[in-house]
Amino acid sequence: MRRPSMAVLANTHPTTRQLRQRLLAVLAVLALLVAACGADDESTSISDAADSGGFAADVASDDSEDFDDDAMEDEGRSSDVVTDGGSADSGNLAAQGDAEAPATTSGEGSGLGEGPEPLPQTAADLGRKIIFEATINVEVDNVAASEVEAKRIIADLGGFLFGQSTTGGSAAQSTLVFKVLPEDFNRALAGLGEIGELRSQSVTTDDVTERIVDISARIEVMELGVERLSTALENTSDFEEFARVENLLLNREAELAVLKGQLRTLEDRVDLSTITLVLGQDLLQNSVTLETTFYEGHDDGVGCPGEGNSSVETGSALTVCYEITNTGDLTLRDLQLVDTVLEIDENTPLIPIFGELAELAPGQSTVVAYEVTPERRVRPRTRVTGQPVEADTAESVGTRVSSINNYEINTFDPPEEPGLNDGFGNGFDTAVDILKALWKGLVAIVGFLIPMLVLLPIVWVLWKTWGAYRKRFPAQPKQIRGQPAPYYQSSAPPPADPPGNTVFQPPAPGRKTPKPDEAELPESE
Incomplete structure (x- = not known):
């Protein structure tokens, strides 16, 4: 084989011949895609072959850029052959599908009087790839025995156990994962649902x-690309080109492995349907309740049920009423009432009001009474117990159930009649209370005045200063406008008039004015 020269390898620009080859490859791919759109499911391989041919042509054109014209012509012819081969195969598949279609149609109604045959019932008959999965929850009486039964049902159908998880205890539970053929999927669900009481079921498709068709086509194209890259790698002598092609080959091989894994997973899920069975213990709620009431007096429980108040006089009669109710799912037998404070045990005679303590069906109640005479305050703690049993076989189921009720009985002394001593004592107590109140008031006043003692010297000095000021500066009478000034009053006698002065002077205010005949007239000469 002729080795390509470095000058040829350096020529990476596509020639006219290369462009024409690529254009022909693209047109061939488009033609095949158009033809595949009108074909049925069996002609899906047409598009696969077309994609393979188109992708191979692209790979060939990409790889051929680094080789000489002769190598390009060889690879171009190879790509043309692949494309033509894909077209030929597609045509053959299409023709084969057209030839098989009438045969299928004729098979559905071969005779005039026979009518059409039943439609296919499975995905394989329809030519589809469908994944069936289901999850069912079933409550059973015995989880371990139900596991064995479920495994037997699946084994009879040709399936197998794929996984299991079990937890024990009072609420035992087991999760089993089964794999069955798609055609046995519905029968497996029906059989597993009859193991116990079906609680829930979900089916997904x-x-x-x-x-699957898409991944298969990509795998075929990828394998072809890997093969061509391997060939190109063998024919490469340049170190850089060798490294580039090798890296490209490794990437294609990794992608091919991923696609094969995806296809294998899908095919496995299609070939075997998955059923997840959850077995749960059928839990029976066994319980009992106790309610306590009271009323005064002893009348053989006629007043039951009583009231919630339990306060009575010391030494008075009191009746305690007990109402017992079966709130569980099974019948209770051998009911017992025990209270150490009130001295009640299994041998204490209780007054039956209605119902019996021997047996109590689910939802039923019984009332009993007990008469006491409390002498002090007590805090009883009454407990009722019962054994759950099967109603049909009377077989005990589980342990005894119980309920405890805590309450309190209060007592008080009766009031005494008032007497003479009581009246005197009450009066004396009242007087003492009054004196205490007065004393408290006096203490409050003194407590208020004690801080004021500091101000007494200051008040006394101010008072004395004010008195001295008043003596030194007496107050002057105030003159009113329009009135004559008041007389000057003094303790000294007024000055005498000079002789010969006959001017009349009005009397001073407050003095008696003399009459004219009494007035002293000056003597005439």
Whole structure:
């Protein structure tokens, strides 16, 4: 084989011949895609072959850029052959599909009087790739025995156990994963649902036909590309070109491995359907309740049920009423009432009001009474117990159930009649209370005045200063406008008039005015 020269390898520009080859490859791919759109499911391989041919042509054109014209012509012819071969195969598949279609149609109604045959019931008959998965929850009486039964049902159908997870205890649970053929899927679900009481069921389907076809086509194209890259790698002598092609080859091989893994996973899920069975213990709720009421007096429980108040006089009669209710799912037998404070045990005679303590069906109640005479305050703690049993066989189921009720009985002394001593004592107590109140008031006043003692000297000095000021500066009478000034009043006698002065002077205010005949007239000469 002729080795390409370095000058040829350096020529990476596509020639006219290369462009023409690429254009022909693209046109061939488009033609095949158009033809595949009108074909049925069996002609899906047409598009696969077309994609393979188109992708191979692209790979060939990409790889051929680094080789000489002769190598390009060889690879171009190879790509043309692949494309033509893909077209030929597609035509053959299409023709084969057209030839098989009438045969299928004729098979559905071969005779005039026979009518059409039943439609296909499975995905394989429809030519589809469908994944079936289901999850069912079943409650059973015995989880371990139900596991064995479920495995037997699946084994009879040709399936197998794929996974299991089990937890024990009072709420035992087991999760089993089964794999069965798609045609046995519905029968497996029906058989597993009859193991116990079906609580829930969910079924999911996923049509992966297109995904499988697409991945298969990509795998074929990828394998062809890997093969061509391997050939190109063997014919490469340049170190850089060798490294580039090798890196490209490794990437294609990794992608091819991923696609094969995806295809294998889908095919496995299609070939075997998955059923997840959850077995749960059928839990029976066994319980009992106790309610306590009271009323005063002893009348053989006629007043039951009583009231919630339990306060009575010391030494008074009191009746305690107990109402017992079966709130579980099974019948209770051998009911017992025990209280150490009130001295009640299994041998204490209780007054039956209605119902019996021997047996109590689910939802039923019984009332009993007990008469006491409390002498002090007590805090009883009453407990009722019962054994759950099967109603049909009377066989005990589980342990005894119980309920505890805590309450309190209060007592008080009766009031005494008032007497003479009581009246005197009450009066004395009242007087003492009054004196205490007065004393408290006096203490409050003194407590208020004690801080004021500091101000007494200051008040006394101010008072004395004010008195001295008043003595030194007496207050002057205030003159009113339009009135004569008041007389000057003094303790000294007024000055005498000079002789010969006959001017009349009005009397001073407050003095008696003399009459004219009494007035002293000056003597005439």
